[in-house]
Amino acid sequence: MAKRKQEYTNESITALKGADRVRKRPAVIFGSDGLEGCEHSVFEILSNSIDEAREGHGDRIIITRFPDSSIEIEDFGRGIPVDFNQNENCYNWELVFCELYAGGKYQNSGDANYEFSLGLNGLGLCATQYASEYMDVEILRDGQQYNLRFEKGENVSFEKAPTRLKRTGTKIKWRPDLEVFTDIDIPNEYFEDVLKRQAVVNKGLVFVYRFQGENGWEEKEFVYADGITDYVRELAGENAMTTVQYWEAERMGKDRADKPEYRVKLSVAMVFSNRFKMTEYYHNSSFLEYGGSPERAVKQAFVSQIDSYLKQNSKYLKGEGKISYTDVEDCLILVSSSFSTQTSYENQTKKAITNKFIYEAMTEFLKHQLEVYFIENPDEANKIAEQVLINKRSRENAEKTRLNLKKKLSGTIDMANRVQKFVDCRSKDLSRRELYIVEGDSALGSVKMGRDAEFQAIMPVRGKILNCLKAEFNKIFKSEIITDLVKVLGCGVEVTTKANKDLSTFDLNNFKWNKVVICTDADVDGFQIRTLILTMLYRLTPTLIDEGYVYIAESPLYEINTKDRTYFAYTEKEKQAVLEELGKTKYVIQRSKGLGENEPEMMWLTTMNPETRRLIRVNAEDVEKTSAMFDLMLGDNLQGRKDYIAENGQEYLELADIS
Template sequence: MATRYTEESIRVLKGLEPVRQRPGMYTRTENPLHIVQEVIDNAADEALAGYGKHIQVTLHGDGSITVDDDGRGIPVGLHPEEGAPVVELVFTRLHAGGKFDKQSGGAYAFSGGLHGVGVSVTNALSSRLEVTVWRDGGVHTLAFAGGEMVQPLAPVANAPRRKSGTRVRCWPDPKYFDSAVLPVPELVRLLRSKAVLLPGVKVTFRNEKAGNAPQEWLYADGLRGYLSEALVGTELLVPLVDGEQYAGKDHDSFSEGEGAQWVVSWATDGTVVRESYVNLIPTPAGGTHEAGLRDGLFNAMKTFIELHNLMPKGIKLLPEDVFARASFVLSAKVLDPQFQGQIKERLNSRDAVRLVSGFVKTAMDLWLNSHVDHGKKLAELVIRQAQARVRTAQKVEKRKSSGVAVLPGKLTDCETDDVSRTEVFLVEGDSAGGSAKMGRDKEFQAVLPLRGKVLNAWEVDRDRLFANNEIHDISVAIGVDPHGPADTPDLSGLRYGRICILSDADVDGSHIQVLLLTLFYRHFPKLIEAGNVFVARPPLFRVDVPAQGKRPARKLYCLDEGELEATEDRLRKDGVRDGTWSISRFKGLGEMSPEQLWETTMNPDTRRLLPVHLGEAGADGTTKVFEMLMGKGEAAQRRAWLEEKGDLADVDI
């Protein structure tokens, strides 16, 4: 029986219902740590703003968690536009909070992000949540169950005049998580890091389940004391190098207060400790602020080595040579941080590279030239790393077969043979290929332009593949022969560690992506298993923002319409007058200048690169989908699939 698709088929999710329907879009669902972290982050943001000196976290015997802070307390008055208590809105509305106010004098100049879901997700995924607010000499409480209000805001008592703060107690709902057990070691690490990043703020953790004495952290020395403690027993090559710098009112490129604090050390062996944070949020997957630290250290070290003429002939220094044996703790302050996903594991803000790099290089230059003996010791370590890297690359070269096929004429190859660094971009069209060739880093990036659409290789026999010139060129360029999932191909000839599919951000570009993914899944499956295949994500829009006061004009890039809308909202909040910015839509990669293509799509520090791997359905499920989409005799299945899923398609007509 045919299904009906009418106006009544469209369902609009309201309030916190989207979170309960798809919790994985808003938080980690392995355990409730992240929803607890949202509450802790709010308490830490109060301390970061200069309010509050004590954060207390209690894990109760019934599995609930309480977070207490002595900040200002969430406002309890009515919102001027919504007509509801502000504290109620914070816990029941997505995209509501004090961190959107970026005007001068706003509640939070620097905070852990602007996704605007925060503690509303905590409420949505808790079976019960209770809030107590001490503010303006009074005490107010309210409570929720399953995200819905069960006890409206009400005053309960008078508080001591100077007491202020917020207490949140939540009972995570087990049905939304793989495990309802909170990972205590991870929680302890998180709380300790807050103390590290907030010198002078005491953080206390009490575990009623374990019955242990409360744990307390208070770091007067901040990052330096923390890294020293983490590296106990490791023999350091040079003393710890630390620095801190923030933009002033008159800075040309960045807002007042933006900058970073860091401490770095080097050792010839032992464990390497690396931790980074943005506005107190841990970023375990790194991001553009770490790229800025690496860039600043590299440029300072390179300048010092050249100044003292220490580099042996034939050796070229690379950033990883400086960074390989470095331990660091980095804490960046970014006015409007853009994270990869709601769980904020990686910073994506492109300006953070320049922000951190500029400040770190200046400080490191000064340190090296003030401590020349230590600088030369460090230079020796860095040069040894570079020499070891070159020797490793030469060994790999000797193992290669002498009967290498002639590389395709249209392949613009890179200079290095180090497969851990090399990458090839399979680019749609000669014009885009030209921009990619000019914009790339020729040291490690190669470009192979493809003409037209690649052959649908799903039902092509392996011995007939090379009849197609494009497929022949791809195979020869990457150095791996076609194979099946049960084969054990020789991957020692692989010439590029990353094979990146780069096509336009439109329907035709998506089609080319699918054709290339079909080729790799069907005839080069071991490359996907090994994590060698990626999809580059070029932006669809460019937003030109005019100069604001002393802040120069800037260009912002957006992947899609959703990101464009979010960017426009952010500009309005930043005080940019509506309509003063202009929006350009890229019709294709060929329209981008080499500089734009490098900045948005090819620069490892600022690009968006998606790794290709098998989904939850595994190999069998993936094969069925490819069979239905790409098989010549599956038109009926495709039609049924389109009728069922057609409303999900974003068609660019």
């Protein structure tokens, strides 16, 4: 029965109310309804405690992660005002915990609370409460203790009683709701990362993180007495190129002529290093994952001033191009922490800011500071200039190499660009064409004569191919054997690493074959070469394996000849079966010859004839296991090899050639 379409009328328009505004659309507030959104809800509560401490109320925040995924955050600030509000004619807890866009951070006068604040919109505490299975709140202020409980966005209780405790503060414990978020199991790493970052940009503020570890409850403390300067010094270690610099300033300005003026505090700590690089940006102590205005300012100021220094001191070669920010960034450790009384975030998750005035003020500030720094520290300025030029020239050489490699790998197979000793087939029908990758020139002869030239092509591998499992791409593509194979395959290579992604040219539509058959001798050398070829395909063209285009041609281990016919045995078990079948018939048994020694008829019969050959289709799991074993047996892990042989060697004794 067909489903009846719902009519679209005036009554079809509805509005979400109360807790449903968050519970049914968490991604609007938190950026996601998954684990990332749940993590951001925690940061919203933490932000309020940090704002209190920054205003001078409390120097310690305690964060506890419970085994059931509930979280508790306790601060020692003034305590959230939750009593009756005469102006709004309701209790403040109703505004703070149950009303979006309500809070104490909307005023912007010179003596207002929270001049530089993480939480500006009055969304976080209420939204997190709405998104919780439950939330318990304990507040100490004005000689009173307030206790509130919320369940699934609704207030369950509100209690108020006098207390003799002199301290003030807020303790909030809640469990994110699995009806709202798809995952609430926030890992320890998230808490440790966030608390370390907040300790960096809130100097002297102590963050205590409590969690249940393997040996019971554990506690970690995060604090940087000198904030971003200590952090940069920690990152740089003992071998930085220059001394750590710390610069700070305040500015007043507007984003637009008709907008109100606001205040910005800028602070930057930086050092140059040829061993480590990192840049991080914070605003109102929120980590700006995507940077925005401060990042743009750093790029502009550092490139401009270093380029100016290089020109003034004739450091560029004749006709040499200008440096880029990449060249600077490769040797720069910099942490920027800015604060402003007005902030334009890209969204509620606060991962980038867009303030025009902050960009302009910070650019001008950094240019001036760098100019003074270079004048006052000529030796360090020279070191920086030389290192940036080294980075630039290395980058340009690498780009040139990559371009040459890309050109080399995209070469076509024709008379003008012939792959050495490659023998093509006549057919252009992709559903028939087979490529046999064979071991050495000797095998090439017998395979060439034993094949069907209509649809079978041959590519010989000369010598042992490079192990591509762990090799760098520039080393891989220096191998002529590998680049020749890539050309013959025709589909390009798959490169997922960011640094070499421009080499990725893979297109299955350009693949020239129906089957790629690896054909090597049935001995140790043959197995090793087969493994190396498989590893190359696994690293550079894994889709060919996933789509089932790669095969191994089995070579027989034994030839058993009688007066009337020849039998082939591919395993010891098959050999025994043939001998039992022959009974008392006279026979001659011998190990099968290498590919290069086989007669063409033998090659056709055992390895190339679709009716009689044995092909094994390769899958990714096979290659991973084979490569791992190959690496263990032939790699640098001597102890691992000894341990494996000690544990498993008895299984291979009958295969060993011991007389």
